[in-house]
Amino acid sequence: MSNRFLELINTFDDILESPIQMEITNQPIKIFEGEFSLIDDKEEIKIIGNIEYKWLPHKGAIFYGNLIENSEQIISLVDTIRSFDVVCNGNTLGKGFISNFSIGNEITIKGKFHFNSVFGDETIPVDKLKFCIPNFRDFSGNIVKSITETTKKTYKNRIVLENDKYSIIIDKCFDYKKSVELLNDNGGYLILYSGELKAKKGTLTFQNSKEILHCLNIFLCFLNGRRTSALFIHGVYEENTLWVDYSNYNVDSYDKLSSWTNSQSIEGFNELWKTFSDKWKNENDKDVLNTAIHWYMECNKGSGFIEGSLIMAQTALELLYNWYVVENKKLLVGKDSENINASNKIRLLISQLNINYNVPNRFTSLQKFLKSEKLNDAPEAVVQIRNAIVHSQEEKRTKLNNIDINAKREALELCIWYIEMSLLKILNFKDKIYNRCSENLATSSKIERLPWINDGV
Incomplete structure (x- = not known):
């Protein structure tokens, strides 16, 4: 190995060592x-x-x-x-x-x-927190190194998140691919990332770090498309662990689920984190982010199956309409903002995203439903299906039973995409995303620019 290559490797930070080791899935x-x-x-x-x-x-x-x-x-x-x-x-x-x-x-x-x-005594201030993240999706990040007696390797495994108060680094485990294969075979839980949090000024305590970790957990959930959290949080002072938090924070059992994120790039994540953590300081914004991302994850994993998830999706969209269109943009004021119907609320919301009202071309079952019911556009089709689910009259029940299951599934997928795009617009994200509604069937071809970026907005 050449001296030049060794010098290059030494310029990279060491990969974080996990404070907790798991050799197999679901290991106590x-x-x-x-x-x-x-x-x-x-x-x-x-x-x-x-x-x-x-x-x-x-x-x-x-x-x-x-x-x-x-x-x-x-x-x-x-x-x-x-x-x-x-x-x-x-x-x-x-x-x-x-x-x-x-x-x-x-x-x-x-x-x-x-x-x-x-x-341990969690009241003792510490220099940094070390933690683990289970069931977090794959991202190609910044380069880190791993040096042993026999090998010197580099990995594109690091995500860096910084704001005005805290610095957070998150490293994917070096055997990530093998770990995910275990999860695919067995399901459940396995530590996939290690993290470290430091304050830019002063020390950290269990109490004063709880809010930033809560914010981080919700942010990671939004990237992940399903629940995950920083677990097994170690309070470390001068490299000695003084206390460990083993509390039961929310993590979903492993499942392959779509998310808006582009696994090949973390471009824009740090700016997204700065905006997210800044909005978190406002109690109203924090409540909306918390709630909207909750509904997003429940829809994405199909907690209420297709029909229940559609109800949750429209709930999230109406929340985002009120927060963005009415409260922030002030496009409607007074009773007018409350009196418009649900499909118009969705239209107003997605109009701010530079998204047209059409049903995506590959959602053929939803297109057939729209034509058969002589509806105007995708928002109206989505609301019609949701109303057939919610209202219990015999006519609505009969109508619901006659709707193609694939039309319901496509309506849900479209709503989830609206939620993702709304949150990214509100959070001022500007980089490429995975478009779950794209006409391109290949995953690599679904990486696209955001709809409001295409026109230079």
């Missing part, structure tokens, strides 16, 4: 092994056992083990639902409850944490 994460206590205002129950973060059948921290002494204690728990502090080495890890127990030669107790579970 060990938190603690040994003696711990369940304490409330009535008594202390001492247990020898384990505390783990489990993925299946439900995500979150659990505890299990054998009662150490005073077996009569269990009698008082049989008919009582109680909440306990789970205490290890004098530190309260969180509040939990006993889910079941068994009595044999020993008394075995199993339990779960309510939500929060932090190991």
